[in-house]
Structure formats: C-alpha cells, structure tokens
Amino acid sequence: MATRSDLRNVAIIAHVDHGKTTLVDAMLWQSGVFRENQDVNERVMDSMDLEREKGITILAKNTAVRWVSDDGPVTLNIVDTPGHADFGGEVERALEMVDGVLLLVDASEGPLPQTRFVLRKALHKKLPVVLVVNKVDRPDSRISEIVDQTYELFLDLLDDPQADTAALDFPIVYASARAGRASLTQTPDGGLPEETDLRPLLETILKTVPAPSYTEGAPLQAHVTNLDASPYLGRLALCRIHQGRLQRGATVAWCRRDGTVEKVKVTDLLITEALDRVPADEAGPGDIVAIAGIPEITIGETLADVDAPNPLPVIHVDEPSISVTIGINTSPLSGQSGSKVTARLVKNRLDAETIGNVSIRVLDTERPEVWEVQGRGELQLAVLVEIMRREGFEITVGKPQVVTREIDGKVHEPVERVTIDVPEEYVGVVTQLLGLRKARLEQMVNHGTGWVRLDYLVPARGLIGFRTEFLTETRGTGLVHHVFEKYEPWAGELRTRPRGSLVADRRGAVTAYACFNLQERGTLFVKPGTEVYEGMIVGENSRQDDMDVNACREKKLTNVRSSTADELERLVPAKELSLEQALEFCREDECVEVTPNAIRIRKMALSQTDREKSRARARKN
Template identity: 70%
Template structure:
C-alpha cells in the first residue's frame, strides 16, 4: 500500500552555531502565530521564552532541546488547500558543541531543518556539526541568513561560505548535488522580518513579517509520511517531568495511532517488552501541553504512566510490537571525577547534601535524560568518573548540582582516549578563532605550545582575521582563560569535535604555579598585602582557609606554600592593616568553569552551595612532598 501524508503537520528543527539567533527566531514565530495573548502580546514583555532554565538565561545559551508548536493558518496554508491551517512542530536545539546529544535527539524528531547562519560571522564549527548530522540523515535544509541588518553583515560572502561548507560535507556524505539546491531566506529574527530577496548589507528584509519563512517551510519540509498498514510505533526522544503526572516521555509517532487509556507494548532498551497503560496523553500548543484523547502519525506527544521509561525506547502495538532502533550519539571526549566533598570545611552549609549515596543517586538521575553522559566507577567508593562531550557540559552538571545543595569534589578535566590498531588515540577538536590582526602572533604561539596546527587563515579586510586550527582536546583545557588574556577580551573562539588522532605527546598548558595555604585559619589583609607581589589572590580578606587550599596563582612555575593567616604585631602606635587595605589589589574571583580550567593534575575543585574553592588533592604538605620525591625517583 502506498505511503500517506499528514499535510496538516510539519516537523522542523532550528539548528545553528551558538548565538546565531535560534531562540530569538522561534520567539518571533510564536509571536506572529498568535501564541501570546493579553498583556504579554500588548507589551511584548516575554523574551527568549524557550530558554526557560535559570542557567540558560544567565549564560545566554540553550542547554536543552525543547519543542513548541506554531499553528499557522496564513496565505501559504490556504494556497495549499489545507483546511484549518498547519501545525508546525519546532525543535529549538542547543548551539554549543558540548550539547551535541541534544541536537541529535532533536533531529530524530523532525523531517527537515532550518540552518541559521549569522550574516556577519558566517558558518562556524557547530554549523558544520549540525549540518553534517542533517545531511547524514538526508534531510532537506532551508538556509536562513540571520541578522542581515547588522552593520558589519556580509550576506553574499557568507552565502558562498555556506555553499563551500555543503560541498565539503557532501563529499563526506557521498551525496549528489541535489542537496545544494536549498532555498535561502534572509531574516532579522530580532525584528521579526524575513525575505526571499537578498537585501543590501546592513538593511532590513523587504517583507514586514516572517510570512516568507513560513511559506518556505511548508514548501520545503515534507509532511510526515506513514504506512497505514504498519501498527503503532512511537519513539521516545526526550524526557520531562510534571508535579502532577510524574515522568513524561516525549515521543514522535512514526505510524499508527495512540489513545489515552490505551494498553501498549513498552519495548525496553534491554530487549524486553512490557504491557503498560497510557494514563495521560498531551499535545503541544504554543508553549503549553494540553490534554488530548488521541494522536496520529507525525504528532509529537507527551505521555504519562510509565515511571521508568527512558530515551530511545519504543511504544508499540500490543499484538504486533515492532521496536524502532535505539538513538545513538557520538562518544564522550572529556571526563572528570565527581565525588563527595572531602575538605575540612565539608558540611558547614545547613541542609547541604554531602553523602556518597545522594551524589550517586543524583548522577544516576542525570543519566536518564542525558544520552551523551556516562558515569563509571573509580577506585574510591565515594567518587565516580563522569564522561561527556566537553568541559562546559560537565561544568553545567556540577553547577546544577551545586544549586540543588550538593557538596562535591571535582577533579581536573581529562580526555577520554581509545586504542586504535594498538596505538593510543585522543580526541581532536576543530578550533575557529576570530580576533583582531594584532593578536595573530600571540594566538599562534599559545596554540603551538598546545600542539595546535593551523589549517586555514583568512582576512575579511576589517582588521579582523579568522583562523582554523586542529587541536587535541587536551590542549583546549584551560585555553579559554589564556586566550582571553592574550586578546584582551576581544577574541572569539569556538570549537567542535573533529575525530581521533594518535597521542600528540606531552602538553604543558599552564606556565604558572599555585600559592597554597600551609595552615588553617582566616586570611588577613596584612598577609595578603605581603604576598601580592608573588602572584594574584583568589580570595578576599577574612576568608576561612585550610592547609592545602589554593589561595592564589604564583607568578613563577613552581607551587609555593604560604602563610596567608599571618597577622601584624600590634603596637599602641598604629592599627593593624589600616594603611595597607587601600593598597590591596582586588582578588580574582574565579567562576566554576575558570576554576576547573586552572586546575593541574594534582589539584581539584571543592564545590559547595556557597563557595567554589581550588585545593590540592593531597592537603598535607609533607605527604605531597614525599609523593613528589617518589615520582622523581621513578623518573
């Protein structure tokens, strides 16, 4: 029997590099489709509604893939003769390479993609990553050149760069030139305008709304197809939770229909099957999930009633179960050890979670919804090796746990190696840097020390240059801080996983040592004033410290044990610290990501709900000295 179409549905993912405007574009589509009513619609007070998490709003990035539904009933739908309009299910995916697992899950739910590219920056590493995934799945692509109204936009040049990227990736995917015949939409997501006619650089699209984009989606993205003879198949692609319904499984229905209260076959990841009941069925309308009685092929639904269901599993017909393939993602490239807090200050915060059981339960919970994460045991019963795509993804997990009240000890990020043909291989990243021309020498020198190899360099004639490097992932640990220092905060660096290469050899990433407290006490202004010539401080006066805690960065390569609790001898002539307080250099307050970058192999980060501290793994100075002596003798 021939396949049938659901003409009233389109499933599309918005994919792009970080900060190219995905979430802003989805917001504009929701506004123009009438998703907001009342005060919000009049005042336009809602911004970046898809970035609902606290960390997403603080960092200005999308971390979790989310879906929304736009009900479009404009001229394009009427011309196609679709009564009642079209439901466009939109997946807003992350743009950062560390959250690539979310991108892959999003692509498994859709039939095509809108590739968003900044009209000034052009295609960047994550653009290559998401486009490669879309072409491998043989999905139709709509190119949307966004931010065409930027003063520094270069629309024609960016379009040519995208064509070159397609040519490069099509060679890898062994596809024909038909994939190059993609439509191009020129847009300003912030203004809510799009056009099929290329505007001049820096000018707005000639259309007053996003109607050209909606029309292109309906013309280019195919409607979901299904075989009416095939029974129910619903693929679980994501998980969510509800205070009232418990765990929700987000599914894309491939064939058949599903009804509220229906008995279905739950095809589990271990190969077993179990009969379960759908207690609640929800469909997405704009930003809300609304109850429904049934759903059919192509619908993206949320179901409740199966507390232990996980991503990649299938809901099928009880009498004729046909499980779908499990979702696979790329291998993790970075790992770090996460364990209980073992510092002398552990458990000081009221209500904090400090036991190994609580930490392990939280990590196991994270595994349920994060397909790109792995948790492995270590030699210690209170610590685990957590593997992920990159430093940012792991740092986000630690930050979320910190905000939930956990106290942790987090080790220095390491790369995940694999053995190929008897040789150790390590993950390699493609690094793209945009920076002012005067910093070219400093950047190449920094990356040469980190085993980076320049592949391409281009000059856009604006005083800025773009450089492409192939760098071992190990060499990028701690790179961002040094890079921002060398470029005085002006440089932009982005990277994406490229593959595995033979071990590059030893890399010395940090040229400075640490200032380590040699005793427990309270940091004094007098001691810090005398030490600031030796390096920069990480804490303020009156901060409680302990032996082995890192209180600053030494200007020399070696570590130095210091007494930061030393007090001035008081006399009846002058008060303690009054004359030095004004001359004390402000401390460098490191964020969690910066603290992880700063760590060396013998250091770790203590994370509590109230503070982030860097410390030595072995706190006792004598034990560290003996360990160093033994290591030297072995060499």
C-alpha cells in the same frame, strides 16, 4: 504511503548565538500566541535559569505554531536545539523527531565549527535543509560571501557524489529574527528584509519540509526522544509517533533497550499547543506527544502495538571526549552549606542524569566515593556540576581529562577543530599560544576589516585551560569556537600551566595584612575574611613552582611607637573564578571543591607533608 498535510515537524539548528531562540520568539508572536500587550521575556524558550544567565540553549525544547497558509491551517512543531557542540546529544535527539531543518547562519560570522557539526548530523539523516541567513541588518554583514561559504561547507560535508545535487538545491531565506522579518530576495548588506513579517520563511518551510508520511492501518510505533517531569504526573516521555494512533488509557507494548517487551498503560496523553502541554484523547502519525504512566521509560525506547511489538532503532549519539572525577566533599569545611553530602546521594543524582542525558557516562573508579563522569566537553560537565550545586550538593570535581581510545594498538586522542576571530595585532600571540599546544593551522583569512579568522586542528587536551589565557592575551576581544573533529595518535606531552599555586599552610580567616604581602607573590583568589584551610589554593604564583603561604598572618601590635607611621597600602581586588575558570585552572594534583555557597580550588593531598612525600616519590621514579 499517506501523508498529513496539516502538520510539519522542523528543527532549528545553528552555531551558538546565531539567533535560533530569537527566531522562535518571532514565530510565536506572529502566530498570535501572545497578546499584543502581554509582558513576555525575550528568548521565552530558554526557561532554565542557567540558560538565561549564560545566554545559551542547553536543552532542546519543542513548541507548536499554528499558521494559516494558502492551502489551509497548518501546525508547525518547531524544535529549538542548542548551538553549543557540548550539548550535541540534544541536537541528535531532536533530529529524530523532525522531517526537515532550518539552518541558521549569521550574516557576519558565517559558518562556524558548531554549524559544521549540526549540519553534518542533518545531512547524515538526509533531512531537507532551509538555509536562513540571519541578522542581515548587521552593519558588518557580508551576505553573498556567507552564502558562498555555506555552499562550500555543504560540498565539504557531502561524501556521496550522488547526493550532491539534491542536497545542494536548498532554498535561501534572508531574515532578521529580532525584527521579525524575512525575504526570499537578497537584501543589501546591513539592510532589513523587504517583507514586514516572517510569511516568506513559513511558506518556504511548508514547501521544502515534507509532511509526515505513514502507512494506513499500520500498527503503533512511537519513538521516545526526550524525557521531562511533571509534579502531578511524574516522568513524561516525549515521543514522535511514526505509525498508528496512540490513545489515552490504552495498553501498549513497551519495547525496552535490553530487548524485553512489557505491557503498560498510557495514563495520560499531552500534546503541545504553543508553549503549553494540553490533554488529548488521541494522537496520530507525525504528532509529537508527551505520555505519562511509565516511570522507568528511557530515551531511545519504543511504544508499539501489543499484537505487533516492532521496536524502532535505538538512538545512538557520539561518544564522550572529556571526563572529570566527581566525588563527595572531603575538605575540612564540608557540610557547612550543602544539605546533600553523602556518597549515596551523589551517586543517585549522577545515575539520574544518565537517564535523561544520553551523552553522559558515569563509570566507577578505584575509590568507592568517587566516579568518573564523561561528556562532550568542559561546558557540558560544568553545567551538570552547577545544577548539582544549586540542588544543594557538596562535591569535589577533578581536573578535566580527555577520553582516549586504542586504535590498531596505538593510543589515540580527540582532536578539535578550532575557529578563532581576533584583531590583526593579536595574530602573533595567538599563533604562539596554539603552537605550544601542538596545533596545526588549516587556514588563515583576513577579512580586510582589521579582523583575522584562524582555523586550527588542536588536541582536545590542549584546549583545557586555553580559553582563560586566550582572553587575557587578546584583552577580551578575541572569539574562539571549537567542535570535535576526529581521533588522532597521541601527540605527546603538552605544556601545562606555566605558573604554580599559592597554597595555604593552615586553617583560619584571611587577613588584609597577609594579603598585602602575598599580592606581590602573584594573583590572589581570596579576600580578607575568607575561611581557608591547609591545602587550599589561595592564588596563582608568579613563578612556576607551588608555594606554601600563611594567608592568616596578623600584624603583631606592641606599645613601641614607630618612627615611620604606617603608610596606606592599596589591596588589589581578589580574582573571583567561575566554576569553568576554576576547572581550567586545576593541575593534575588539584581539584575543585563545589558547594552551594562557594567554589574553592584545593590540592588532592591537603597535608604539606603528604605532598612533599609524593614529589619525592615522583623524583625517584
């Protein structure tokens, strides 16, 4: 086997907000990609508007860093992956492109659920790991304890006893990505690494991550791991070349998912230099390239030699665990702000999403204008809906539900591993909240700093709507992270939302006079002047039952003077729900109307009479 010593392919994996994208920024700066006086945004790899707004990475992206080592110049292809488990499909695709990983762990928070998830995937593929303890300069860092916890995580995830010794022999680098510094010697808690740049980290990557290997003279094999689009070239397929060489203008064999083989021409070939894709005449084993000219190519397929079309294994990812229904907007206000409102346009957009997102499934339902969309979690599905909203779609989204499985004749449901960090005074209320959701406490650790960490196993449906209630009860101080763990037998009925809805009984504009009276009944979601319709939810009732209310009521004016003049009343500001909060708020008989200009919660059956008939039928049954 031959190797390419001038190339390394590495992915950066970590829990969300542990500093992956910031570390890539520092690598780009120190490799000379930017001028000293160049104005560059922070987290330059997060190019989507949603990524910048939410502060998370949603799509895996790759960049190339040129580094001059003691043995000569080396190109580092670095893949920045999402940390949130909802986008785990992106992580699994990224691991198909690389030969090693950097595992980032926060020096204060330590390994969290998504750390376990991404490390499990890397160990399953037997990829070498470089542990980077990041943010060592945090005042609350506890480096030695975090390293011990990481070793425990490795031991917990390694099932094969023969693999323990090799996998546990990983190098440790202590870094501050924001400061652009790294060291191989442990720093004091809260102190900066002794080196002034990232050279120790980059040299460790070169020693630990193997160079791409290949067989001399072997026929072409290139694996499609991601898709992109160019306004000039059309669909781009991002490929990792495993064997052979790929040339611009060459005719290759396209090995499709269904087993068929078709001859196609590579019209353009691009390689990554820093943040840009530049044209190239050819690429060899180990290179990560983008090709154009095959408009229907999808993820997991293989480009091979015409005379020896040997496909690589198709990429498989974990199955979805959460689903929502998405359909056309059927409210009285439909078509007022969106340009894409028909069932055909919605279905075409959902089908297009499944091409580039391997962890999304779209299934037909009994109704021709409604589809079931399955994904990894609420955030992933909410991001899809938000992107569609910004593209001009008007849609109706149902309450998130869990995807069940039948195992040995019994219904099983997904169970999540939940890690919660809260101040000591809120431990009781959090325990009570999760107890109602049939959670099992695995571990409780008091760090001695006034904060307690709780590890739970919770049915996934118990977490739908949990985050909002959790933040309310902990006054916004608590932190919660969760990741899919396994399937377990159905846990029985769980407590639903404790309070009912305030439902508008007519169409019209909300008045301040009506709001003054309704705010005593509960929390309002609308403010004066908002257009409402019958069946639209205007607030949360303080009691358990739903209440139909007149949100458009006006004060009748007469020429009779009152003995008591009108008194000034203060109107409580309306609670504006984000898309994620609106989806969490929904009950089974409610849905969310999503348009470019508004997010409204409504009843499935808008008519009060129809809802009464449904309740009567339910009581009979």
